[in-house]
Amino acid sequence: MKKTILEMNAITKFIFDEHGQPLRGTTVKILEDVHFDVKEAEVHVLVGENGAGKSTLMKIIGGIIPADEGEMLLDGEVITFAGPRESLAHGIGFIHQELNLCLNLDVAQNIFLGRERQKKLFIDKASMYTEAREMLLRLGFDIDPKTMVRDLSTAQQQIVEIVKVLSYDCRIIIMDEPTASLTKSEIDKLFAIIHDLRRNGISIIYISHRFEELKEIGDRITVLRDGRYIGTVDIEDFDYDKIISMMVGRKLGAMFQSSHQVQDEVVLEVKGLRISRNTEPINLYVRSGEVVGLSGLVGAGRTELGKSIFGSRTYYGGEILYMGEEIGGLHPSNLIEKGVIYLSEDRKLEGLVLDMSLKDNITMASLKRMYPKTKIDFKREEVVAQESIDKLNIVANSVEQICNTLSGGNQQKVVVAKWLLTNPKLLILDEPTRGIDVNAKSEIYKIIDQLASQGVAILMISSELPEIIGMSDRIYVMKRGAIAAELTDKREFIQEKILSHTL
Amino acid sequence: MKGLKISKKNLLIIAIVVALFIILGSLIPGFLSIKNLLNIVRQSSIIAIVACGMTMVIIIKGIDLSVTGVLSFCAMVNGLLLLKGWPIPLAMLAGLAVGTLMGLFNGLMVEKLGIPAFITTLVVGNVGGGLALLLNAGKSIGGFPAPYVFMGNGTILGVPVSNYIMILFVVVTSILMSKTRLGVYIYAMGGNETVVKQQGISTATINFFVYGFSGFCIAMAGILLSGQLDTVHPTQGEPYQLDAIAACVIGGVSMLGGEGKVYFALIGALIIGVQRNALNLLGIHPFYQNIFVGIIIIVIVALNIHQKRRTIEHSKIF
Numbered sequence: 055m056k057k058t059i060l061e062m063n064a065i066t067k068f069i070f071d072e073h074g075q076p077l078r079g080t081t082v083k084i085l086e087d088v089h090f091d092v093k094e095a096e097v098h099v100l101v102g103e104n105g106a107g108k109s110t111l112m113k114i115i116g117g118i119i120p121a122d123e124g125e126m127l128l129d130g131e132v133i134t135f136a137g138p139r140e141s142l143a144h145g146i147g148f149i150h151q152e153l154n155l156c157l158n159l160d161v162a163q164n165i166f167l168g169r170e171r172q173k174k175l176f177i178d179k180a181s182m183y184t185e186a187r188e189m190l191l192r193l194g195f196d197i198d199p200k201t202m203v204r205d206l207s208t209a210q211q212q213i214v215e216i217v218k219v220l221s222y223d224c225r226i227i228i229m230d231e232p233t234a235s236l237t238k239s240e241i242d243k244l245f246a247i248i249h250d251l252r253r254n255g256i257s258i259i260y261i262s263h264r265f266e267e268l269k270e271i272g273d274r275i276t277v278l279r280d281g282r283y284i285g286t287v288d289i290e291d292f293d294y295d296k297i298i299s300m301m302v303g304r305k306l307g308a309m310f311q312s313s314h315q316v317q318d319e320v321v322l323e324v325k326g327l328r329i330s331r332n333t334e335p336i337n338l339y340v341r342s343g344e345v346v347g348l349s350g351l352v353g354a355g356r357t358e359l360g361k362s363i364f365g366s367r368t369y370y371g372g373e374i375l376y377m378g379e380e381i382g383g384l385h386p387s388n389l390i391e392k393g394v395i396y397l398s399e400d401r402k403l404e405g406l407v408l409d410m411s412l413k414d415n416i417t418m419a420s421l422k423r424m425y426p427k428t429k430i431d432f433k434r435e436e437v438v439a440q441e442s443i444d445k446l447n448i449v450a451n452s453v454e455q456i457c458n459t460l461s462g463g464n465q466q467k468v469v470v471a472k473w474l475l476t477n478p479k480l481l482i483l484d485e486p487t488r489g490i491d492v493n494a495k496s497e498i499y500k501i502i503d504q505l506a507s508q509g510v511a512i513l514m515i516s517s518e519l520p521e522i523i524g525m526s527d528r529i530y531v532m533k534r535g536a537i538a539a540e541l542t543d544k545r546e547f548i549q550e551k552i553l554s555h556t557l
Numbered sequence: 558m559k560g561l562k563i564s565k566k567n568l569l570i571i572a573i574v575v576a577l578f579i580i581l582g583s584l585i586p587g588f589l590s591i592k593n594l595l596n597i598v599r600q601s602s603i604i605a606i607v608a609c610g611m612t613m614v615i616i617i618k619g620i621d622l623s624v625t626g627v628l629s630f631c632a633m634v635n636g637l638l639l640l641k642g643w644p645i646p647l648a649m650l651a652g653l654a655v656g657t658l659m660g661l662f663n664g665l666m667v668e669k670l671g672i673p674a675f676i677t678t679l680v681v682g683n684v685g686g687g688l689a690l691l692l693n694a695g696k697s698i699g700g701f702p703a704p705y706v707f708m709g710n711g712t713i714l715g716v717p718v719s720n721y722i723m724i725l726f727v728v729v730t731s732i733l734m735s736k737t738r739l740g741v742y743i744y745a746m747g748g749n750e751t752v753v754k755q756q757g758i759s760t761a762t763i764n765f766f767v768y769g770f771s772g773f774c775i776a777m778a779g780i781l782l783s784g785q786l787d788t789v790h791p792t793q794g795e796p797y798q799l800d801a802i803a804a805c806v807i808g809g810v811s812m813l814g815g816e817g818k819v820y821f822a823l824i825g826a827l828i829i830g831v832q833r834n835a836l837n838l839l840g841i842h843p844f845y846q847n848i849f850v851g852i853i854i855i856v857i858v859a860l861n862i863h864q865k866r867r868t869i870e871h872s873k874i875f
Binding site: 154155159175176 | 732736737738741742744745747748749751752753755756757758815816
């Protein structure tokens with residue numbers, strides 16, 4: 055029996071306000087009564103949907119945020135970390151999902167940041183380069199430590215980050231989706247490293263969404279759902295369906311509904327539009343009450359097409375007809391007035407003002423329509439926002455809550471609420487369910503279906519094939535900036551078939 | 558850091574300097590005379606010394622807008638003490654201490670209260686400007702001891718003393734930035750502050766040092782300037798704020814933070830010095846000169862940002 059080195063009991067984390075102070079009075083908790091433990095020399099995999107609380111739990115272990123309730127024991131002794139540095143000093147390293155590197159420094163400087171080798175007053179660059187080179191080579195990576203991190207590929211940057219954390223002699227290493235940007239051969243190397251580490255008695259907490267990986271490297275799997283601890287299973291008992299049902303808490307299948315009816319009226323027609331000088335022209339149309347899926351690989355030009363239609367990007371020739379009227383060249387604000395809406399894939403950057411309240415965000419795009427006489431009726435604004443919150447089932451304390459403190463799914467609902475308030479006739483959705491949990495997804499699907507029933511034309515860009523297949527009446531597949539295929543027969547809506555058009 | 562490796566962009570800067578000298582030399586009689594050239598480098602030394610601190614501040618994504626006021630104030634403190642008969646080193650120390658303290662105050666505001674650098678430095682600069690006026694009821698002072706004036710105006714081996722001091726500042730700053738921990742941290746902070754904090758590096762140390770050092774440089778520039786002119790006027794520091802920022806920008810210090818080398822800020826300072834001198838020789842009123850410098854800054858920063866945007870667009874697939 056392996057020794058337990060880290061144990062967390064009854065960990066609770068409340069949602070917090072803009073100052074990071076916990077809001078204890080609410081029922082909304084990020085983590086509730088969570089148990090977690092790590093044994094010596096094991097790879098403990100943590101799974102759960104987005105928003106399940108995995109990252110929050112890891113941030114508590116990593117000393118980045120404190121737990122509001124519960125205790126953490128390291129080697130049987132209660133411990134709290136005041137900051138990431140302290141956690142690191144206790145042998146806990148954290149490889150973050152977002153890269154934590156200085157792009158303007160070189161590889162060696164990044165690895166040694168904060169503990170530069172010194173020769174008297176000055177830093178000893180020569181020995182730092184040699185050491186960094188050795189570390190990289192030992193792990194099988196041939197990266198010049200003098201390279202600026204900016205000039206590395208994302209995968210190489212990830213490797214630098216991993217090397218950096220490994221160089222701290224940690225006993226526990228947290229890896230938050232480390233393979234997300236790695237290629238197959240790099241993943242193999244990483245797994246070899248992980249096996250090595252485990253052999254040397256080091257424990258790894260591994261967060262991943264790729265099930266095929268888990269069986270290869272995991273010893274135990276813990277499932278979180280909605281901030282709660284669901285259970286831990288040994289890898290020998292790994293069963294795909296069981297883990298899925300633990301994560302989801304219910305059966306899939308009822309996710310997609312279709313109660314809408316496609317009508318004849320063509321709302322959007324794109325003729326011969328080129329999104330770049332050297333791409334093929336694009337033709338497509340969307341009818342009233344129709345959900346049209348726009349599939350394709352990342353970088354196939356789907357977002358560019360969406361933004362071209364919405365007037366927020368220049369394109370190279372072609373016509374865009376909306377209800378028979380040419381709208382090419384119009385500014386987004388004119389289009390919003392006409393009922394054309396584009397819902398950005400990046401809600402944090404382009405969809406929300408994170409520091410503003412729910413209410414302000416929801417009514418933002420409709421202020422002009424709601425109050426043509428410049429004076430804002432705040433009472434009415436509140437009522438309207440509250441209606442949206444109720445209608446879309448947004449989980450929040452009040453209309454005054456700051457969007458930053460909402461979960462991803464709820465933030466996305468706020469964005470949707472904002473645009474619904476403008477009474478759109480054409481809705482271009484760009485990855486409407488990215489990074490949100492299954493429940494919120496299914497609610498978003500319901501909303502899309504309802505909108506289509508009301509006659510709204512919907513063009514849905516999505517990288518998730520089940521979503522495209524489940525929701526669409528028709529599917530366009532994009533490849534290299536052009537339409538590669540149009541699928542009209544629902545019997546053709548098969549993942550393999552769509553994929554074959556994208557590649 | 559890679560030291561003084563000459564990239565295409567840097568080569569361009571040097572080419573511009575050479576071209577500037579050739580063109581101006583052929584256009585303006587007397588421009589290339591030894592006397593005038595010495596004049597240019599002497600005048601540029603003030604800009605360059607301020608630019609040493611400014612480079613660091615801009616690298617950590619800050620800006621120091623206290624130059625105008627702090628420079629005048631420190632010069633005034635130092636000058637008044639000299640006239641009171643204080644020994645030169647002591648009076649200078651007092652001036653330098655005042656500048657450093659005002660810089661440290663900026664650092665304190667940025668670090669502890671999170672006040673944006675442009676606000677706190679602007680305020681401190683204005684306070685300094687006010688104090689400079691108050692100290693001597695708005696009047697100029699002059700007639701400093703001969704050794705003091707020599708420091709500003711004299712030459713040793715044909716090179717102005719000011720420029721020895723300037724070189725000392727540039728070399729020390731450069732070594733600090735490229736060879737010490739603190740230098741790495743300053744660049745790191747401009748690159749990604751989150752990492753710096755996570756690594757347990759004290760941002761307070763960095764902020765205090767950088768703003769304090771900037772204040773120190775400004776004070777030194779003020780003292781030298783008063784030596785060069787043998788005068789302290791309470792609004793003497795006025796042109797150097799924009800000039801120093803321009804020197805940094807021309808020298809390739811990115812206003813977006815994290816990038817820049819002091820050596821090139823020095824070249825930037827020379828370009829600004831040449832430009833001012835040429836406009837003077839051409840008989841263009843000094844009032845126009847600030848407009849000129851302003852335009853240079855805007856154009857270069859705009860080009861810089863435009864270029865960055867283009868690289869981002871080009872990195873896409875199509």
